[in-house]
Amino acid sequence: MAVTKAVIPAAGLGTRFLPATKATPKEMLPVVDKPAIQYVVEEAARAGLDDVLLVTGRNKKPLEDHFDRMVELEETLAAKGDKDKLALVQQASAIATVHYVRQGDPRGLGHAVLAAAQHVGDEPFAVLLGDDLIDARDPLLETMIAVQEREGGSVVALMEVPRESVSLYGCAAVEDATGDVVRITGLIEKPAVDEAPSNLAVIGRYVLSPTVFAVLRATPPGRGGEIQLTDALQELISMEPVHGVVFRGRRYDTGDRLDYLKAVVQLAADRDDLGPPLLEWLREWLPGRP
Numbered sequence: 001m002a003v004t005k006a007v008i009p010a011a012g013l014g015t016r017f018l019p020a021t022k023a024t025p026k027e028m029l030p031v032v033d034k035p036a037i038q039y040v041v042e043e044a045a046r047a048g049l050d051d052v053l054l055v056t057g058r059n060k061k062p063l064e065d066h067f068d069r070m071v072e073l074e075e076t077l078a079a080k081g082d083k084d085k086l087a088l089v090q091q092a093s094a095i096a097t098v099h100y101v102r103q104g105d106p107r108g109l110g111h112a113v114l115a116a117a118q119h120v121g122d123e124p125f126a127v128l129l130g131d132d133l134i135d136a137r138d139p140l141l142e143t144m145i146a147v148q149e150r151e152g153g154s155v156v157a158l159m160e161v162p163r164e165s166v167s168l169y170g171c172a173a174v175e176d177a178t179g180d181v182v183r184i185t186g187l188i189e190k191p192a193v194d195e196a197p198s199n200l201a202v203i204g205r206y207v208l209s210p211t212v213f214a215v216l217r218a219t220p221p222g223r224g225g226e227i228q229l230t231d232a233l234q235e236l237i238s239m240e241p242v243h244g245v246v247f248r249g250r251r252y253d254t255g256d257r258l259d260y261l262k263a264v265v266q267l268a269a270d271r272d273d274l275g276p277p278l279l280e281w282l283r284e285w286l287p288g289r290p
């Protein structure tokens with residue numbers, strides 16, 4: 001069955017970015033000049049998933065406004081004849097059909113995914129985590145969908161990380177780590193470095209079989225007292241094939257402040273309009289720093 005739906009958990013409080021996130025959802029923080037969440041919705045749409053479900057919570061109304069029409073602003077820009085800005089405003093409401101469900105009591109990533117059960121129904125679906133941005137030039141989700149359609153079951157995106165970083169991620173044990181598509185034999189959420197089965201970290205892209213919903217309903221709270229998606233996937237391995245796609249492209253983490261700053265600089269440096277003057281300024285400015 002074809003994958004048509006994407007689920008994006010967006011109920012987190014974003015406490016790492018306080019006070020910016022006191023009254024603004026962290027998903028709305030700009031990465032250069034576009035809210036982080038728009039990159040993720042665009043990625044889903046590029047992979048052919050134009051039915052997007054955002055799992056939100058309290059204080060997330062700006063997300064709904066962002067993906068809706070903004071008629072007054074559009075009229076003002078149209079009256080001024082500012083076609084470029086008008087296009088930018090209209091773009092966000094035309095990327096995909098965006099639906100919303102609220103998570104209620106946020107009890108972890110697995111719990112957020114479970115909130116999508118009714119919308120998704122009995123078909124495979126993608127999950128995209130908003131803290132991870134995948135460069136538009138390096139296809140990942142398209143490959144994962146193709147693997148799911150060929151192999152069935154579920155597919156998880158993996159990335160090689162330095163050993164000492166593995167405890168920040170879900171970590172996979174795999175059958176044969178030489179290729180870019182691997183059979184996953186075990187998953188563990190944020191293992192201690194000496195307990196990690198590999199240096200393959202789960203990055204925030206999944207194509208999941210709907211069987212995961214039944215498993216999630218039976219998954220007890222795990223690490224941090226939260227219902228972990230990784231724990232449900234570990235259980236799923238005994239029921240259905242779970243594959244990993246090893247991503248070797250460009251990924252930007254926006255989950256903490258330093259990584260967020262790096263993401264903004266890297267993406268701005270790549271832009272035709274901002275890159276050349278930004279790099280020129282950085283070259284002048286950096287040598288004068290201690």
Ligand code: G1P
Pocket residue numbers: 109129131132168169170171189190201202203204228229230255
């Ligand atoms: C979540 C997942 C983890 C995964 C990570 C990817 O963790 O639980 O398995 O490796 O996303 O970004 P979080 O970063 O939300 O703590």
